[in-house]
Amino acid sequence: MKIPAATLAAFALAAGLAAAAPADEPLEPDRAFQPHARLVAGAHAAGGQERHGIDIDYRIEPGYYLYRSRLRFEVSPPALLIGPPEIPLGVDIDDPYFGKSSIFRDRVTIHLPFMVSMARPGRYRVKITAQGCAEGRICYAPFLQEVVVNIPPGYRVNDALSPRGLPR
Amino acid sequence: MKAGLPLAGVALLAALAGFSLYLAGRHAEPLAIPAGPVDATPAAIQSARFEDGEGASRSLGQFAGKVVVVNFWATWCSPCREEMPGFVKLQSKWEGRGVQFVGLAQDDAAKVAAFGRELGVNYPLWLGGTEVMDFSRRLGNHLGVLPHTVLLDGQGRVLESRIGVYPEAALDARLASATGR
Numbered sequence: 467m468k469i470p471a472a473t474l475a476a477f478a479l480a481a482g483l484a485a486a487a488p489a490d491e492p493l494e495p496d497r498a499f500q501p502h503a504r505l506v507a508g509a510h511a512a513g514g515q516e517r518h519g520i521d522i523d524y525r526i527e528p529g530y531y532l533y534r535s536r537l538r539f540e541v542s543p544p545a546l547l548i549g550p551p552e553i554p555l556g557v558d559i560d561d562p563y564f565g566k567s568s569i570f571r572d573r574v575t576i577h578l579p580f581m582v583s584m585a586r587p588g589r590y591r592v593k594i595t596a597q598g599c600a601e602g603r604i605c606y607a608p609f610l611q612e613v614v615v616n617i618p619p620g621y622r623v624n625d626a627l628s629p630r631g632l633p634r
Numbered sequence: 635m636k637a638g639l640p641l642a643g644v645a646l647l648a649a650l651a652g653f654s655l656y657l658a659g660r661h662a663e664p665l666a667i668p669a670g671p672v673d674a675t676p677a678a679i680q681s682a683r684f685e686d687g688e689g690a691s692r693s694l695g696q697f698a699g700k701v702v703v704v705n706f707w708a709t710w711c712s713p714c715r716e717e718m719p720g721f722v723k724l725q726s727k728w729e730g731r732g733v734q735f736v737g738l739a740q741d742d743a744a745k746v747a748a749f750g751r752e753l754g755v756n757y758p759l760w761l762g763g764t765e766v767m768d769f770s771r772r773l774g775n776h777l778g779v780l781p782h783t784v785l786l787d788g789q790g791r792v793l794e795s796r797i798g799v800y801p802e803a804a805l806d807a808r809l810a811s812a813t814g815r
Contacts, residue, residue, distance in 0.1 A: 491667050491777075492667075494777060495778070602712075602713060603713055603798055604777075604779040604780060604781070604797060604798050605708070605711035605713060605714070605780050606778060606780075607708070607740065607767045607770075607778050607779070
């Protein structure tokens with residue numbers, strides 16, 4: 467198929483104009499950093515151990531990053547006890563003033579392990595405090611996000627996994 | 635066939651024009667972006683209270699009569715730190731001509747003081763809690779991002795509110811028009 471030269475010219479010019487447009491406005495934090503929660507019930511981790519808890523999957527838009535050390539999680543209602551978040555190592559960036567910081571680009575999954583053998587069925591909200599930047603342009607002051615996870619009736623964590631002395 | 639050659643020429647020229655625009659865009663400095671609508675009266679802006687490095691209460695009203703450049707920033711925000719040396723130069727240049735820069739941060743006081751010393755910041759760096767970002771939002775920063783720079787006239791009215799790195803030359807020109815010099 468033959469494409470008219472004038473059409474090609476219009477496309478080339480349009481592409482150039484689009485690329486030369488002024489910097490776009492940064493995204494809303496909820497669009498730049500999109501968290502999704504899912505219940506992990508008995509899935510096998512790499513080490514062969516069963517895992518019970520909530521996975522927070524973050525999808526991060528290209529050109530944006532999250533600070534690893536600034537992530538905070540809180541489950542409500544607090545009847546559902548979670549242990550310390552299991553956060554992957556991330557990528558180190560060297561900041562001339564702060565030294566090394568660990569960040570996440572693209573995708574990251576954070577695991578919030580249950581600390582009880584029985585998790586009461588219901589609807590739980592995970593409140594997340596996060597901080598991040600659009601590479602070289604702006605940074606987001608600490609912002610709050612919230613995701614919801616449903617625990618179905620009859621859900622039970624394997625007793626053997628429940629740490630001793632913790633509430634059941 | 636004969637008509638094909640001029641068209642091909644046009645296509646080539648347009649492609650070159652497009653490519654050069656693309657290159658110009660790639661090498662442009664990061665631009666500050668106009669912030670959203672302001673939701674604060676001049677009186678509220680001038681009376682909002684913050685703390686200086688010694689813990690004393692401060693407000694922008696003390697600079698009434700001057701063009702005030704309010705810069706919202708944080709020590710952990712690298713784009714903020716990139717633009718601050720330019721602000722230091724502009725504060726020196728415009729000091730005797732009715733311009734006052736002020737930095738506002740919701741941050742750790744010790745880190746702010748250390749950074750101010752290291753960079754030789756020649757304008758006040760004030761601190762606050764969550765009210766700093768609330769104030770920034772009311773001055774148009776609906777995304778809650780840093781840096782955010784606001785120009786006020788002598789009566790505390792907002793002349794300009796921008797997010798992102800404010801290039802030194804652009805701010806210099808803006809101060810010239812704001813002060814009529």
